[in-house]
Amino acid sequence: xxxxxAAGSSIWKVIAASSVGTLIEWYDFYIFGMLAKTISTQxxxxxxxxxxxxxxxxxxxxxxxxxxxxxxxFGRLGDLIGRKYTFLLTLVLMGSSTFLIGLVxxxxxxGVWAPLLVLLLRLIQGLALGGEYGGAATYxxxxxxxxxxxxxxxxxxxxxxxxxxxxxxxxLFVKSSMSEAAFDAEWGGWRYPFWVSILLVGVSVYxxxxxxxxxxxxxxxxxxxxSTNPLKESFGHRANFKMVLLALFGAVMGQGVIWYTGxxxxxxxxxxxxxxxFEQSRTILLWAIAFATPFFIFFGWLSDRIGRKWIMLTGMLxxxxxxxxxxxSFLESVAPKTYxxxxxxxxxxxxxxxxxxxxxxxxxxxxxxHFASPENYKYTVVVTDTLTASSLLKKGTPVVKNRHLPSGLxxxxxxxxxxxVFLVTMVYGPVAxxxxxxxxxxxxxxxxxxxxHIGNGVFGGLVPFIGLLLTSSFPGDPLVGLWYPIGIAALSxxxxxxxxxxxxDTDVTD
Amino acid sequence: MxxxxxxxxxxxxxxxPAVMYLLxxxxxxxxxxxxxxxxxxxxxxxxxxxxxxxxxxxxxxxxYYALKGEYDHLAENSEELN
Numbered sequence: 001x002x003x004x005x006a007a008g009s010s011i012w013k014v015i016a017a018s019s020v021g022t023l024i025e026w027y028d029f030y031i032f033g034m035l036a037k038t039i040s041t042q043x044x045x046x047x048x049x050x051x052x053x054x055x056x057x058x059x060x061x062x063x064x065x066x067x068x069x070x071x072x073x074f075g076r077l078g079d080l081i082g083r084k085y086t087f088l089l090t091l092v093l094m095g096s097s098t099f100l101i102g103l104v105x106x107x108x109x110x111g112v113w114a115p116l117l118v119l120l121l122r123l124i125q126g127l128a129l130g131g132e133y134g135g136a137a138t139y140x141x142x143x144x145x146x147x148x149x150x151x152x153x154x155x156x157x158x159x160x161x162x163x164x165x166x167x168x169x170x171x172l173f174v175k176s177s178m179s180e181a182a183f184d185a186e187w188g189g190w191r192y193p194f195w196v197s198i199l200l201v202g203v204s205v206y207x208x209x210x211x212x213x214x215x216x217x218x219x220x221x222x223x224x225x226x227s228t229n230p231l232k233e234s235f236g237h238r239a240n241f242k243m244v245l246l247a248l249f250g251a252v253m254g255q256g257v258i259w260y261t262g263x264x265x266x267x268x269x270x271x272x273x274x275x276x277x278f279e280q281s282r283t284i285l286l287w288a289i290a291f292a293t294p295f296f297i298f299f300g301w302l303s304d305r306i307g308r309k310w311i312m313l314t315g316m317l318x319x320x321x322x323x324x325x326x327x328x329s330f331l332e333s334v335a336p337k338t339y340x341x342x343x344x345x346x347x348x349x350x351x352x353x354x355x356x357x358x359x360x361x362x363x364x365x366x367x368x369x370h371f372a373s374p375e376n377y378k379y380t381v382v383v384t385d386t387l388t389a390s391s392l393l394k395k396g397t398p399v400v401k402n403r404h405l406p407s408g409l410x411x412x413x414x415x416x417x418x419x420x421v422f423l424v425t426m427v428y429g430p431v432a433x434x435x436x437x438x439x440x441x442x443x444x445x446x447x448x449x450x451x452x453h454i455g456n457g458v459f460g461g462l463v464p465f466i467g468l469l470l471t472s473s474f475p476g477d478p479l480v481g482l483w484y485p486i487g488i489a490a491l492s493x494x495x496x497x498x499x500x501x502x503x504x505d506t507d508v509t510d
Numbered sequence: 511m512x513x514x515x516x517x518x519x520x521x522x523x524x525x526x527p528a529v530m531y532l533l534x535x536x537x538x539x540x541x542x543x544x545x546x547x548x549x550x551x552x553x554x555x556x557x558x559x560x561x562x563x564x565x566x567x568x569x570x571x572x573x574y575y576a577l578k579g580e581y582d583h584l585a586e587n588s589e590e591l592n
Contacts, residue, residue: 057553064561242580245572248565249522458561465558469536469549495522498515499581507587 014143015155017211018136021091021204022156024197025132026163027170028098029125031193033264034171038183038190042106043115051107054115062126067457070130071449072231078135078445079230082221083142084213086445087135088205094128095201097121102194106186130457134449137432142214142441146506147304153432154300158293161424164263165289168282170196176279216441216508230446234439243438244451250500251434252455254316254492255427257485260460261323262420263289265485268464270413273478274330275379277402284410288417292425299429307502308430308437315426316489316496322423323482326416331478333409341406344371344378363387375406437505459488512582519576526570533559 044055078086467481537555
């Protein structure tokens, strides 16, 4: 059979229908994480053991267990009944569960039912996400001509980052249009991003309903050659299983940690280690993503010319080399000893607050001092001293909060985050075409979905947890958390360099 | 290249149990009923060890296949994968 060469306009419809839906799924998945602080106040209050347990499950189970499980469930379905109806189903599941999270009353109103319902809906989100990506990537790739497969599938690859971009934008917009109290209230503004989802999903489902089934899958089905047991054929047959393992350890494992570090770890580091304020840390990421996103398309296009392997592996290698210098630069740029601009000075008198300790008879004296420079560099220093019952004064450690960077430093930080997202585009832009070409049509959805979601959900998703683990074990080094993504990316680079081929499979119809 | 592919398989074969050992040791060291961080809670460790057990076994199988020379030739088309 000749490779399917879709006519110009129809391939763009295919890409648009697939990409918009996938983007919405990522948007839905991210808003939960980005609103985690507010969500935990509303649904998982401190001091309640059951709520704390459910909160931990919502965070860990949704990403680590349910996503790969969703890949198996929907991958199998996609290889049995077709790509179109499967990724339509994942979209409906994702949109409905997101919308419903926005409707669950808070813990104050319905008690433990609130965290229980949110956990259940979060698990459905993870399940749906596990099934979506493989379907969208396979669907586009099976419409694309061989010489443009990397380019066309790279549009799908932009959606994860653009979903993050839209989520950041919507949350910032809602937050800036109301007071903090109105945003954080039980039925406050934090729910709007969840409600918006139902509109987006409605439009996307309408578009997808009008699309046809993948031509390659339709052909297999008409010939009666579809798989009868995709799970067995994907993971039970040695020849295919060894390719699943190679895809996981030689490509997507490294891709997952580069992806997660460049976006989520970077944002978290700026907020919790550099102590940049909420709005600026997100604006930095928004600019970096906006500048870097076209490179997904560029590297997808380039992979059609020079192959996928070395583009992805170069992205991993550059991450291994540059992560520590980049994060070092974040810290050095704001350290008083190395800061090159005019240092901020105290504005007004320090505000001193005295209160009794909640755990003993000591008194806590909190001194809050605001600093600002003519360049509009601002931050707040908070020191909490302890006055013991025997009148001993124990000095507290000064903590910098709400750091607002001056313009020059702000753009330097945008550049440093941009470099990381640029590496994300190198590893992620060509990966859909790479995975599609590795597996046969009849078990493609199943075979590519599982390694993808283990690589991204498990290896990528573990970046903050392992980071915290390393920081707790070696508190002297603020950059110690980076050794996990550096180590995994290095391992994946070595395995990929030794075992992967750089060949572009011109025929994915088999 | 096939010699490197083959003998580096031994590294991947040993790396699987090493990862499991590190995770279990990390769990035993960090789980603390009085702790407040995620790494002090047993649930994340149970989930992570449960999900990493098959991944580590997968890495060992990958190493075993490499050692047996299964990756000396990669499939050129889907017929070879069936």
